[in-house]
Amino acid sequence: MNRFGNIFTLTTFGESHGRAIGGVIDGVPSGFHIRTEAIQSELDRRRPGSTPLGTARRENDQIEILSGIYRDITLGSPIGFIIPNTNAHTADYAEMEHIYRPSHADYTYDAKYGLRDWRGGGRASARETACRVAAGAVARQILAQATQIKVAAYTSRIGSVAVSDGLKDTEHVYKSPVRCPEPGETEAAMINEVERARTAGNTVGGMVTCIISGMPAGLGEPLADKLQAMLGAAILGIPAVKGWEYGSGMQSASAYGSETADIFTSDNGRIRILSNHSGGIQGGISNGEDIYFNVAFKPAPTMMRDIRTVDDQGHTAILHAQGRHDPCVVPRAVPVVEAMTCITLLDALLMHRAGGLRTSL
Amino acid sequence: MNRFGNIFTLTTFGESHGRAIGGVIDGVPSGFHIRTEAIQSELDRRRPGSTPLGTARRENDQIEILSGIYRDITLGSPIGFIIPNTNAHTADYAEMEHIYRPSHADYTYDAKYGLRDWRGGGRASARETACRVAAGAVARQILAQATQIKVAAYTSRIGSVAVSDGLKDTEHVYKSPVRCPEPGETEAAMINEVERARTAGNTVGGMVTCIISGMPAGLGEPLADKLQAMLGAAILGIPAVKGWEYGSGMQSASAYGSETADIFTSDNGRIRILSNHSGGIQGGISNGEDIYFNVAFKPAPTMMRDIRTVDDQGHTAILHAQGRHDPCVVPRAVPVVEAMTCITLLDALLMHRAGGLRTSL
Amino acid sequence: MNRFGNIFTLTTFGESHGRAIGGVIDGVPSGFHIRTEAIQSELDRRRPGSTPLGTARRENDQIEILSGIYRDITLGSPIGFIIPNTNAHTADYAEMEHIYRPSHADYTYDAKYGLRDWRGGGRASARETACRVAAGAVARQILAQATQIKVAAYTSRIGSVAVSDGLKDTEHVYKSPVRCPEPGETEAAMINEVERARTAGNTVGGMVTCIISGMPAGLGEPLADKLQAMLGAAILGIPAVKGWEYGSGMQSASAYGSETADIFTSDNGRIRILSNHSGGIQGGISNGEDIYFNVAFKPAPTMMRDIRTVDDQGHTAILHAQGRHDPCVVPRAVPVVEAMTCITLLDALLMHRAGGLRTSL
């Protein structure tokens, strides 16, 4: 229920205003170097305050690794970790104890569980994604040591502003406050879009694009755990995501086969696929070409406006929003997309190994 | 690996030209009436020959239920079933033993497993989806007896032709050879789009839309098994799917919060959500409103043309396609989308029951 | 619920008097030779009629492999199979529709499911174990090609007669009608014990011992899936098993550390463990020495006697047993113990591979 993955798994816990959030990473293969600073540095890309455009909440998001690593090497035992909550302003949420915020999980949690921790969104807070970033940073380090796989995501759209050239400058992404890969006009326009939303007490949606390079052929299970189904589920589990597409994507619906079939060719004996409308996956299994996908994020529903809603007795109520929120969640979502992708790829790699026995132990 | 679901599960087996395909449905709650004819009737909607626009392959797709039902009532034990393969033309595929078809799974299966059953696509054939339709028909009957849930899908686009009014006429969908819910011009244009593609030896993509009504609030797990992640993964596991979106979908990326936040209101004490940009799910949990989603299908890559490709030694080869294929897979995909949706919803319902213990046994 | 294993899995279906029993073996690694005759030959060791001492029911237990193997090689896709029921005498069971047989599952199935298939024990019939023998035969062939592992079980006790020397003559086990490894006096006494029970309309219990040799060190997960917990659960899931012990076993409770601690020694640089009270497993992980365990089977509760019991309305009833039953289930249980052991070991091997990634793909 709170566990991601099949073999390399992450189980998380924690409410937004509780003592800590945290998790257990299980199925960690032994013998890999893990640098805690590399984990912390990925957390810093997501934490409140990581971009000047985000929420005013400030959290250090300081991770404490409690187990599973000895002398910087993975033991093969689970990595337990916690991230204390230090900057919770519960008072900001007091009126939400009985009032349902529009398009949030307040009502559905009550419907499902009969009660909820209303402080700061409780379990439904996007704060939980910090745990995924931590696990993603572990996965990324193992992938780097075991394979050529690289995962890079970026903001490809904010509201009406879209990038034109794709991942032009990988280095620039995390320097950009909006995680835009194109320094210059596009980036400025994206920043402007966010600032306009903030000024208007509004929020704005956006798109994240992710590119996986250095893929070996053969990852993904052909039926129920097709690689696209694993990736799609991992990404659709991120708060605020409303759609996911890969390769030729949603526009495939308007296309003809003569336009989208990929071409096999032989590159000095190594089989390559031209055009890559397939998006690096065929029949649920990676073909060795780059995998790329798009993720649509809705504008956050919490706005700096008075909103008419209902309370938990079904009576009309007015919500005077006062929490600290992001006018655009997309920049802080970029490292979360990367993290879920790394987690999923390492899981797929280990699943492939489990099934790939062909000769001897 | 070949299993869908968590509690209500389907494990399938079978290659396209083997003796039979089939599966085991496990986690079936006891005491429900199951009519075999209702299963067969759903299979008939998907089978080759179900629409005059489809492949020339004719399969009866006659299901044999082997266990789990006694005097038309589910026993609580697993339902084993087989669907014999009766109309396999293996000779049509002879040249594919060593040649890789573009955008198919031929190459990736070889890369993953070191060998493959090349006859009729082997395990990667869409024929496997018949098993899902069978399990979906079981799930649908149980949902109908235990809940108000109804699942209805339809073709919302084929190539350049899209429906304008949504699910106008539920009854018409399966009367239409293209599964179009709008009799008249739109349907005629869709049929024309398919026929044009066939005549040109080409194929065409399309979109399926699915609407779930009668949902109770509370289904879906809030973290890793968010209802949208479960649905998305189930649908992304259908062959040829390239994208999935729900509620405000991909266009959320261009939207502002003031446009997409839903409004809570009270309808005689019952809490309702107006506008439903959320698509019936908030925080991963159903809110009681209709769930709706879109699925993009790529045009099938197998065309009636000579195609230059490579063989399994990496040499250039010419593929003289001769199999029997669909110019558009969308009409036959509609019942598959419904089936995966029914399977997922029943699974979510049972997961909710498992976690929902509140008072006494 | 009806699935054994984690990665190499078996899902079975089927009621005793339904059309067929069968299953799906998933997680089968690709590229292994599987001989169907070797599967059939293991089934023949378990089937009714396999020993002159068993039930009068005669079943061919003829397996039909439907998928997953092509040209005698595993494809990596699931192996679906069925074993038709051909010799069901449902009339023998007519009175059991409403009467509960002592120490059987009749009452508990009704309590759990609200109904049951009473014909021949329905789903609770030991006939289901034929499916496990089939999967075990697949696992054994893969283990033989990938490792040095050998699994051999035998009857070590029937009622008051126990073997004295352990597995003296592996070859003799399946020649013996009681699966006794010691030709001569012990075997004769065991046969006599069974015949006496049959003549008296009684039944008798027994013990099966299993020895796993050629084990590599390192199999088993150290916490929840300790190798002994995996083996124990697999064996405790066989009908009629009442206890399981390994290594120094139940008598450890009366022992002192000075008696049972094993000694490490070095055999030309290879680490060996003397005495092997550990039974080949330390900390949940195989240490490379032989694993051995004992399984206690209760005497079957169905006797050729009139028995006073109750019906499903709670009224007193007399059961006139007329089915065809074994006076001692132990001889036919020996191949089932071997099968569950092979399934578990291959699963542990694949789990180990999944977690054992250390360097590169």
Add this chain to the structure above:
Amino acid sequence: MNRFGNIFTLTTFGESHGRAIGGVIDGVPSGFHIRTEAIQSELDRRRPGSTPLGTARRENDQIEILSGIYRDITLGSPIGFIIPNTNAHTADYAEMEHIYRPSHADYTYDAKYGLRDWRGGGRASARETACRVAAGAVARQILAQATQIKVAAYTSRIGSVAVSDGLKDTEHVYKSPVRCPEPGETEAAMINEVERARTAGNTVGGMVTCIISGMPAGLGEPLADKLQAMLGAAILGIPAVKGWEYGSGMQSASAYGSETADIFTSDNGRIRILSNHSGGIQGGISNGEDIYFNVAFKPAPTMMRDIRTVDDQGHTAILHAQGRHDPCVVPRAVPVVEAMTCITLLDALLMHRAGGLRTSL
């Protein structure tokens, strides 16, 4: 790998001399009262120092609950917790960095993972069982609110001393330093057995018996998750356990059907089972009678003696044991047996609910 259970699950982490051990309890149903003191009080029964007969290591085993409970009520979200390690004497273990202790997990961890945390036994330390006791205490409180189920374990044998009358005095168990249910002679003899072993630098084994009363009929899945297989696996996963039996147990192997078949009778319309050789489970499903089982614990292999062994290079070495150990692990194992039993029963209860849907949501 480090996860117990199917729906109500416990994932643990932590090495003996790391910063903390801990875990995540997932699948916790919402709306139940949980008293932290009740958890702490069960931990106090297991912690080092809980009995004057045990190890000299003193740990407070103070639990910190980090999530999942709000105002003393379960939220339905996971309960994360940690238990800091405060009294680790790593220096005591210095020589074990390269030397393998007999019958411990040192060698097998190295064989499996290529490295290990040797300090205090690392992950293989029985200290990890504190996490299970914490989760068991949560399960027990939920069982008490949702059912009539009660779980009580006690020491039934230490070395040569066995109890004669079973669970004579439930109240006395945790007052007794050896967890003996019979005050007086038996208890004194057990204490004497432990003291004699300690004085001799030896250790002694023992037996724990567990009784589950107040069971509803219907728990347990009939095939792969038979209730006895679930219980057996849970108990066999406790360090030092060498055997598990229930109902008529290992001695069934010497019994006749006429001796062990249970008798159904009607007690004012309620069906009861006399004699209970079945041990409360028939066909894998609880029948409503008491479940009882025995667990054999081996004597701990760490003795206060110099022992000849090998190092990780395969050279002969002498181990000068200096750690703080229990002469008999059985008294401290009693709460662990109870905990694993409570965890398993709640899991079985929730699995039953998941599968038991019969009428409406």
